[in-house]
Amino acid sequence: MNPSKFFHIKRKVTSVIMMSLSLVATLIALVPLVFIFYYTISKGISYLNIDFFIAMPKPVGETGGGMANAIAGTLLLIGIGGVIGIPVGVMTGTYLSEFGNNKFGSVVRFLTDVLSGVPSIVVGVVAYTLVVIPMKHFSALAGGIALGILMIPTITRTTEEMIKLVPHSLREAGLALGIPKWKTTILIVLKTAWKGIATGILLGLSRAAGETAPLLFTALGNRFWSTKVGQPIASLSVYIYDYAKAPFEDWNQQAWTAALVLMLMISILSLTFRIVTRSKYKTK
Amino acid sequence: MDIKISVKNLEAFYGKNKVLKNISIDIPRNKVVAIIGPSGCGKSTFLRCLNRMHEVVGGTITGSIQVDGEDLTKTDPVLLRKRLGMVFQKPNPFPTMSIFNNVAAGLRFNGVRNKKILTPIVERSLKQAALWDEVKDNLDDSGVNISGGQQQRLCIARTLAVDPEVILMDEPASALDPISTSKIEELIFELKKNYTIVIVTHNMQQAARVSDSTAFFYMGELIEYDKTTKIFTNPANKQTEDYVTGRFG
Amino acid sequence: METHFDIQLAKLKTRLFKMCSLVDEQVQFALRAIEEEDMSLAEMVVERDKKVDKYDVKIEKICQKLFALNQPVAMDLRLIMSAMTINTNLERIGDIAVNIAENFIRLRTKPAFLEKTKINQMSMIVKEMLRNAIDSFIQNDPKLAEKVIRSDDELDALNAENHKVLIEIMKEDKESIEPAVTFLVTSRELERIGDHATNIAEDVFFIVEAELIKHKYEKFLFSEVENVEKEIDEEIDEDEKRNGDVQKN
Numbered sequence: 001m002n003p004s005k006f007f008h009i010k011r012k013v014t015s016v017i018m019m020s021l022s023l024v025a026t027l028i029a030l031v032p033l034v035f036i037f038y039y040t041i042s043k044g045i046s047y048l049n050i051d052f053f054i055a056m057p058k059p060v061g062e063t064g065g066g067m068a069n070a071i072a073g074t075l076l077l078i079g080i081g082g083v084i085g086i087p088v089g090v091m092t093g094t095y096l097s098e099f100g101n102n103k104f105g106s107v108v109r110f111l112t113d114v115l116s117g118v119p120s121i122v123v124g125v126v127a128y129t130l131v132v133i134p135m136k137h138f139s140a141l142a143g144g145i146a147l148g149i150l151m152i153p154t155i156t157r158t159t160e161e162m163i164k165l166v167p168h169s170l171r172e173a174g175l176a177l178g179i180p181k182w183k184t185t186i187l188i189v190l191k192t193a194w195k196g197i198a199t200g201i202l203l204g205l206s207r208a209a210g211e212t213a214p215l216l217f218t219a220l221g222n223r224f225w226s227t228k229v230g231q232p233i234a235s236l237s238v239y240i241y242d243y244a245k246a247p248f249e250d251w252n253q254q255a256w257t258a259a260l261v262l263m264l265m266i267s268i269l270s271l272t273f274r275i276v277t278r279s280k281y282k283t284k
Numbered sequence: 285m286d287i288k289i290s291v292k293n294l295e296a297f298y299g300k301n302k303v304l305k306n307i308s309i310d311i312p313r314n315k316v317v318a319i320i321g322p323s324g325c326g327k328s329t330f331l332r333c334l335n336r337m338h339e340v341v342g343g344t345i346t347g348s349i350q351v352d353g354e355d356l357t358k359t360d361p362v363l364l365r366k367r368l369g370m371v372f373q374k375p376n377p378f379p380t381m382s383i384f385n386n387v388a389a390g391l392r393f394n395g396v397r398n399k400k401i402l403t404p405i406v407e408r409s410l411k412q413a414a415l416w417d418e419v420k421d422n423l424d425d426s427g428v429n430i431s432g433g434q435q436q437r438l439c440i441a442r443t444l445a446v447d448p449e450v451i452l453m454d455e456p457a458s459a460l461d462p463i464s465t466s467k468i469e470e471l472i473f474e475l476k477k478n479y480t481i482v483i484v485t486h487n488m489q490q491a492a493r494v495s496d497s498t499a500f501f502y503m504g505e506l507i508e509y510d511k512t513t514k515i516f517t518n519p520a521n522k523q524t525e526d527y528v529t530g531r532f533g
Numbered sequence: 534m535e536t537h538f539d540i541q542l543a544k545l546k547t548r549l550f551k552m553c554s555l556v557d558e559q560v561q562f563a564l565r566a567i568e569e570e571d572m573s574l575a576e577m578v579v580e581r582d583k584k585v586d587k588y589d590v591k592i593e594k595i596c597q598k599l600f601a602l603n604q605p606v607a608m609d610l611r612l613i614m615s616a617m618t619i620n621t622n623l624e625r626i627g628d629i630a631v632n633i634a635e636n637f638i639r640l641r642t643k644p645a646f647l648e649k650t651k652i653n654q655m656s657m658i659v660k661e662m663l664r665n666a667i668d669s670f671i672q673n674d675p676k677l678a679e680k681v682i683r684s685d686d687e688l689d690a691l692n693a694e695n696h697k698v699l700i701e702i703m704k705e706d707k708e709s710i711e712p713a714v715t716f717l718v719t720s721r722e723l724e725r726i727g728d729h730a731t732n733i734a735e736d737v738f739f740i741v742e743a744e745l746i747k748h749k750y751e752k753f754l755f756s757e758v759e760n761v762e763k764e765i766d767e768e769i770d771e772d773e774k775r776n777g778d779v780q781k782n
Contacts, residue, residue: 167376169372169374169376170376170378170379171340172337172340172370172372172376173372173376173377173378173439173442174378174389174393175337175340175365176335176337176365176369176370176372176443177365177366177369177389177390177393177442177443177446178362178363178364178365178366178390178394178446179362179389179390179393179394180362183393184393187393188378188380188389191380192378192379192380194380466536469536469537470536470537473537489603489604492601492602492603492604493537493538493602493603494537512602513598513601513602516601516602517597517598517601
């Protein structure tokens with residue numbers, strides 16, 4: 001056979017094999033995802049009704065009721081977490097990418113990486129030591145701080161990476177127009193990278209919304225309606241944890257519904273972010 | 285000769301690396317001076333020194349650079365850069381801003397927010413950059429949704445809006461097609477009536493076409509600086525002759 | 534779009550047009566000086582040659598600059614190349630006008646035998662050829678150029694006839710040898726003007742039709758130029774091979 005023709009066929013065969021392998025890998029990755037969705041929706045949908053959103057939990061033995069307090073609690077907790085985590089994360093990321101090309105910068109970068117690898121329960125223990133012990137009781141604030149700390153590494157690293165993606169030429173363009181460096185950084189660089197940073201923030205918030213372990217030591221949980229920052233507060237994730245291991249069939253079902261609601265909340269959050277940060281201009 | 289920029293014994297360093305060696309050159313007012321030379325000869329660094337953009341990439345200089353007799357190494361770089369605007373190799377409009385806001389950026393970010401003041405300046409700048417007719421109906425469109433050549437003229441308009449005295453161009457047409465290139469070159473002929481222009485280019489023909497004087501840099505040294513006609517018909521230096529005739533190295 | 538280069542080209546054309554009318558006038562005046570036995574007019578022709586020379590130098594410089602700085606191609610390249618040769622031809626015609634005038638200044642009077650020669654007729658044809666050559670260049674008209682090229686044969690014939698007539702006159706009358714020799718030269722000079730006018734016409738053809746028809750029209754006037762070109766190339770190649778002129782590349 002003509003050698004060039006042989007290699008041509010060989011190349012084609014290799015291409016087909018590699019394409020198939022990639023496809024198989026993608027399918028394997030999809031399997032658990034589909035199962036999670038399927039189980040959560042099919043098991044949780046039966047208890048999903050208006051009551052779940054507006055009613056309070058019923059005492060043991062009574063069926064029905066909802067998790068209004070836990071939904072509000074989760075929102076408040078990630079709100080507090082966001083207020084702490086977003087500014088600190090974004091500013092640290094900005095510092096690292098714009099000014100962090102020195103020893104201090106690499107130390108901060110290293111510590112951020114370590115922090116992102118720390119088990120969330122450890123963060124809970126730290127918040128417990130720093131906030132709960134001095135205040136002498138569990139509180140939403142302590143939970144929020146714990147969640148905020150957990151968000152920081154994600155937001156910091158995404159911000160840094162996103163800002164690094166902004167072409168150097170844009171910074172130079174700003175500076176060459178006689179715009180001071182700090183204004184160039186905020187009004188041009190951060191604005192250009194904003195979409196990517198928003199994705200990072202969203203990842204941070206989503207992760208925080210699903211955290212259970214740090215909340216056990218900090219926000220604790222609450223069977224009643226509370227939005228007081230200084231008091232223990234309920235949250236969906238802790239409810240899921242409690243109800244799923246409870247010996248009552250009814251509670252187990254409600255745990256599934258809580259999981260479904262948590263997923264919906266994150267989806268809505270994600271969608272809102274997409275819409276808010278959508279570019280004013282159509283890109284080609 | 286009416287001197288706009290006077291450079292004396294300029295040396296530039298990146299760290300310990302000396303990239304410009306004892307450069308002395310006078311740039312006349314309302315003329316176009318082209319800087320040519322092979323890659324790495326220091327021509328871009330020289331241009332950056334003129335509005336202290338070399339500091340942004342960590343360079344240091346010794347010697348003196350005077351603009352209208354004023355030593356610019358002693359002035360605030362932020363103020364200086366309004367007087368010596370810069371146009372870069374690749375068009376770099378701000379992607380998050382409209383065409384209008386791109387042109388107005390230099391003024392808006394320095395506190396001019398009144399639209400009544402900005403509108404005529406934006407219009408004037410776009411007209412000067414020969415872009416007005418092409419974009420006047422879509423000033424609110426994104427600055428990056430126009431063609432590369434238009435983007436580069438937008439960047440020139442943006443530079444003109446802050447009313448500079450000198451325009452520094454760093455290979456302004458090297459990323460553009462021939463038609464856009466000739467538009468930029470024609471623009472340079474127009475602009476030199478009101479501005480002093482220093483243009484770095486690796487395209488010798490471009491230097492020949494647009495400039496009044498040409499400086500040839502090699503290995504960080506100024507080899508020859510003379511009228512463009514002289515450089516391209518009868519250069520005094522052998523190295524210059526070899527370079528402009530394409531016999532280099 | 535009128536570019537900076539277009540403006541420079543227009544400038545070159547204007548200069549060349551001015552030189553055309555100047556040279557045309559020189560020839561007219563030189564011939565009229567003989568016609569009217571006007572010594573002051575003849576002296577003026579000699580004097581004004583300095584002006585022709587100045588134009589010659591100026592146009593040469595413009596062409597050099599255009600070549601060096603603009604790298605002309607296609608139509609522009611042909612125009613500038615032709616401008617240079619047309620310029621040279623015009624300068625030669627100017628010199629010939631001076632020769633004619635100077636010869637007549639030495640003679641001072643028009644001899645009686647002039648009626649018998651065809652000098653007058655030649656003057657008319659030369660004036661018309663020159664006019665047509667210049668007009669064909671100014672109006673970019675290859676038809677007119679073709680007319681010039683055709684007239685050249687007629688001129689050559691008249692020149693030959695003049696030779697015969699003048700030699701006869703010299704044989705008959707020894708007194709008339711000096712004026713007859715002068716007009717023998719003048720007849721030749723007129724024939725030379727015709728040659729230069731033909732060269733100009735060929736250049737016009739080159740500018741407009743992009744075909745080098747030089748020295749080809751005798752064989753095939755304006756037809757199958759390509760075949761002739763090939764023939765000439767082969768002839769030259771063979772010559773060079775025979776003489777060993779070509780160095781191995």
